[in-house]
Amino acid sequence: MIEQVAEPLQQTGFAKVVLELDVNNHAGVMSHICNLFARRAFNVEGILCMPMANPEKSRIWLLVFEDQRLEQMVLQLEKLIDVLAVRRHGAEHEVFERLERFFH
């Protein structure tokens, strides 16, 4: 049928946001999460994943730029079966800052 005509996307914002995800620790979880961001053309600046003390669960940290689609992204993350919780932090969160020295 006919082409969709949408308002142009607003420019990505400059404020950074850190997302903290608790997820089930099994193969495929990372691909579900990365695929979700990729297929919605939402850039992920940084990603970090490690098993938690309880090895059945992992924690994933994501660094993203805030834009108007972020609310929808969080709702979509919460729909993923293996995502148990999503918490949102400001850019001041230290998790990525403390890793910076490995990237310089």
Added chain:
Amino acid sequence: MMQMTGAELIVRLLERQGVRTIAGIPGGAILPLYDALSGSELIRHVLARHEQGAGFIAQGMARVSGQPEVCFASSGPGATNLVTAIADASLDSIPMVAITGQVPLAMIGTDAFQEVDIYGMTVPITKHNFLVRSAEELLEVVPQAFRIAMSGRPGPVLIDVPKDVQNQRIAFEAYPEPARIQRGPAPDEAAIEAAATMINEAERPVLYLGGGVIHSGASQLAVTLAEQAGLPTTMTLMALGAMPMDHPLSIGMLGMHGARYTNFVLEESDLLVCVGARFDDRAIGKAAQFCPNAKIVHIDVDPSELNKIKRAHVAINGDVTDVLERLLPRVQVKLRKRWLAHVEGLKSRLPLQMPGRDDPRTHYGLIHAVAAALDDEAIVTTDVGQHQMWVAQAYPFRRPRQWLTSGGLGTMGFGMPAAIGAALAAPERTVVCFSGDGSLKMNIQELATLADHGLNVKIVLMNNSSLGLVYQQQNLFYGKRVFASRYHRAPDFLKIADGFGIPAVDLDTAANPRAALAQALGTPGPCLIHASIARDEFVYPMVPPGGANTEMIGG
């Protein structure tokens, strides 16, 4: 202690889940599962001719039964052929469990024969998917797949099972319980109260029903709400049948090919009560200009649909049935004489134009003649294109699950295999598949499956020897530069049907097409009913590209 192979375990779990028909095609990597299935006394297998056909047969069963239905495919091309049917189920929220064979675990990642990463490929088009790594996992994965497929907003789930996992023997104590629908949290009472107040105080409210009303089994509740509050009611393509088309409060389908008056009623509304719909672009046109003066109440089981396209003044997350049950006692009885009289006035001034509706040799006339020869027990499926929109506009749908169409993905080739699935799920009903010559050719091999089972499926082929909706758009919006949308050589569909062993009737040459049609529809068993349609019959009205719903052309 029970002992069996992974393949036998899958079959037992499917039996315990209540699955009675599976559509599929065997191949190397799924042969252990087929071997186990051959021993089942409860499950019937329907051999499709292409895996996409198997997927749509499962969908047809699921759209009629409301339960998750199952399809099987082998690894590699078998699995990739399922992809379109899975994506279609995802866009229309249809519960389905697809089970694919995979190369043995140790060969995964080696580019083995017929190896493809179907798990990776189906991540974006399933509600969830699994790659099973041991037979023991099946005890958890199979019930979970069904629970996910049927709970909340329904959708497809894929289980990829390597061949060695199918052959692996396991011992276990007891079968897991069959999956049941997992209820979500109770809806927010304060939001429901606020919605009731808005409905009670509105002057020009409209009820906007989507496919979620059908999925939730809430059609009767929605009709009661409309009657109690005096709400003119529009339906999306997916919701047709939720309210009978001839109900006095029905204002028909909205959107790109909705009637003029429907879109103008919406334009004037001061409150839009959206139930189980998702503000799809084909329904609402230019989002910013849709219902410009209306406040919005949005009820949906999927929280990510709320505020996605249009910000709701009151957003209620919950199963539509639960929410409507709580909302109804708070909604005042209103006659709304002024608003309903105004709606009636718009309807009589700007009705849906159906030229030729009394002549069965025209497109609208043919649809009306089919409806006149059937009762409300019949099921109607369609393919995708002009015929689909004409049927959506003209057929008098009167009950939920009477109408099966590919809405979100708009998949040509959906109609006939979906009709086969519908006939398998409801063998006592007549199933009519309206199709076009472009669409029918996309899964025409399933005529063999139809003939195998002698199902009561009537294919009404509206043949204009073109990709009609493409041809229409090239004429309307691309300077009449018609390209790649006309077929230069038309196949003889009557001979094709005959070749597959299916009776066929040509209405073009029938002396009395209405009588020939009624006779074909009334004779049990499959039949292809062929009717030529003029190529320059277009679907009107039509909202042009990027336009608001009020900027319709034609009609």
